[in-house]
Amino acid sequence: MELQVGVKIILQNKEGKFLLLERNFKKYPEIKKNDSWDIVGGRINIGTPLLENLKREVFEETQLNLAEEPKLIAAQDILRPDKHVVRLTYLGQAEGEPILDEEHSSFVWLTADEIKNQEGVDQYFKEVFEKCIL
Numbered sequence: 001m002e003l004q005v006g007v008k009i010i011l012q013n014k015e016g017k018f019l020l021l022e023r024n025f026k027k028y029p030e031i032k033k034n035d036s037w038d039i040v041g042g043r044i045n046i047g048t049p050l051l052e053n054l055k056r057e058v059f060e061e062t063q064l065n066l067a068e069e070p071k072l073i074a075a076q077d078i079l080r081p082d083k084h085v086v087r088l089t090y091l092g093q094a095e096g097e098p099i100l101d102e103e104h105s106s107f108v109w110l111t112a113d114e115i116k117n118q119e120g121v122d123q124y125f126k127e128v129f130e131k132c133i134l
Contacts, residue, residue, distance in 0.1 A: 002083040007054040008041030008125070009070055009090040010133065011062075017109035018133075019098065020118070021061065024105040037108075038122040039089075054090060062098035062107075074128040089128045 011019040020037045040061050044053040051070070058064055070092030078085040098107050110118060112134060 004083055004085045005044045006041060006085055006087045007044055007050055007057060007090070008039050008087060009054055009058060009066075009092050010039050010073075010125075010129065011058070011064070011092055011094045013094065013109055015109070017111055018115060018129075019062070019094070020108050020110060020115070020121070021098075021100065021104040022106045022108075022120075024103055026105075027103055035122050036120040037118060037125075039125050041087075041089075050088065058094070061101050061103060062094070064094040064096055064098055067093040067095050073132045076124055076128065078124060087124060089125075089132075091132070 013019070019040065021040060023036050023038060025036070040058050041054070042057045042061075044050065045056075048056075054070065055066060058066060070090035072088060073091045074089040076087045076089070078087055100107060112129075115121065115129060116134070
């Protein structure tokens with residue numbers, strides 16, 4: 001079994017809305033419609049501090065920079081037959097509009113109530129959002 005560590009961030013704008021990115025189905029054909037919307041993040045580069053990895057992921061995926069130091073709000077175990085992913089989720093602020101990379105096809109800024117009703121939200125993000133934000 002392989003161990004991986006991932007960092008994710010719930011980005012909020014000045015209006016209090018949260019950023020969701022839709023995964024690109026051409027790049028990730030294995031992604032199901034019921035898990036297509038997620039937050040920014042990815043796997044860490046070993047030997048690089050967590051926050052540097054998080055800032056790198058934010059910039060690579062959205063061309064945004066964090067407005068302030070993010071706050072760690074959750075740790076999750078994601079157990080798959082071939083790997084164990086430890087996922088650390090932060091809450092942070094960003095300004096501006098995203099410019100997406102090839103991993104994502106669209107984005108949306110939503111209120112907390114809109115996220116509750118959004119279809120296709122990643123189950124691990126939804127779990128953290130319901131426990132830590134709502």
